[in-house]
Amino acid sequence: DGGITQSPKYLFRKEGQNVTLSCEQNLNHDAMYWYRQDPGQGLRLIYYSQIVNDFQKGDIAEGYSVSREKKESFPLTVTSAQKNPTAFYLCASRKQGLFGYEQFFGPGTRLTVL
Amino acid sequence: AQTVTQSQPEMSVQEAETVTLSCTYDTSESDYYLFWYKQPPSRQMILVIRQEAYKQQNATENRFSVNFQKAAKSFSLKISDSQLGDAAMYFCAYNGRETSGSRLTFGEGTQLTVNP
Numbered sequence: 001d002g003g004i005t006q007s008p009k010y011l012f013r014k015e016g017q018n019v020t021l022s023c024e025q026n027l028n029h030d031a032m033y034w035y036r037q038d039p040g041q042g043l044r045l046i047y048y049s050q051i052v053n054d055f056q057k058g059d060i061a062e063g064y065s066v067s068r069e070k071k072e073s074f075p076l077t078v079t080s081a082q083k084n085p086t087a088f089y090l091c092a093s094r095k096q097g098l099f100g101y102e103q104f105f106g107p108g109t110r111l112t113v114l
Numbered sequence: 115a116q117t118v119t120q121s122q123p124e125m126s127v128q129e130a131e132t133v134t135l136s137c138t139y140d141t142s143e144s145d146y147y148l149f150w151y152k153q154p155p156s157r158q159m160i161l162v163i164r165q166e167a168y169k170q171q172n173a174t175e176n177r178f179s180v181n182f183q184k185a186a187k188s189f190s191l192k193i194s195d196s197q198l199g200d201a202a203m204y205f206c207a208y209n210g211r212e213t214s215g216s217r218l219t220f221g222e223g224t225q226l227t228v229n230p
Contacts, residue, residue: 031216033217040123040223040225041222041223042205042220042221042222042223043205043218043220045217045218048216048217050216058217088157090159092159094216096216100147100164100166100209102149102161102164103218104161105158105159105160107156107157107158108157108158
C-alpha cells in the first residue's frame with residue numbers, strides 16, 4: 001500500500017542536541033512538507049520541497065534544516081538553535097503540477113526535549 | 115497574505131444530530147481550493163472534503179457537505195447524522211493558485227465532541 005511513514009513515533013532529546021526526524025513516501029509525489037503542531041493549535045509550515053535537491057523555508061524555519069536528496073525522502077533536523085522544539089511534527093506529500101490536489105499526511109512524530 | 119479563521123475552538127453535538135463548523139478566509143485571488151481535514155485522537159490527518167472556488171455547487175461526501183459562499187469568503191462544514199467516530203479536531207485549509215502554489219494555509223481548528 002502506498003503511503004507516508006514517519007519515524008520514530010516518539011522521540012526524546014536532551015537540550016543542546018540535534019535530532020533528525022525521518023519522512024518517507026512511496027506515493028511518487030514530487031512535493032513534500034514539514035509542519036509543526038503545538039497543543040490545541042493549527043499546523044505551521046516549517047519547510048517544503050517541490051522537487052529533488054530544492055526546498056523552501058516555510059513560516060517557522062528558524063532552528064530547523066532539511067535535505068531532499070531523493071524523491072521519496074525528506075528528513076527534518078531539529079537543531080539546538082530551535083528554542084522550543086517540543087511539539088508534534090507532521091510530514092506531508094502532494095502530487096505536483098496539477099492545481100488543487102490535497103496533501104497526504106504521515107502519522108507524525110512526537111518530539112520531547114528533556 | 116491569506117488567512118484562514120475558525121472562530122469556534124470547540125463544538126459539541128449529540129449523536130445522530132447535525133452540526134455546522136465555521137470557516138472564513140481572506141484572499142484577493144479568484145482561483146483557489148478549500149479543504150476540510152479531520153484529525154482524530156490518533157492525530158492522523160484525513161481529508162474530509164474539497165471545494166474548488168470556480169464551482170458554484172457545494173461539495174458533498176456522504177454525511178459531510180459544505181456551504182461555500184464565495185462573496186462572503188465563508189466555507190462551513192455540515193456533518194449530518196453525527197457519529198461517535200466523527201469526534202476529532204477539524205481544520206479548514208486554503209490553497210491559492212497564484213500566491214500559495216502548493217502550500218496550504220490552515221485555520222486554528224475546531225475540536226468537535228460527539229455525545230452519545
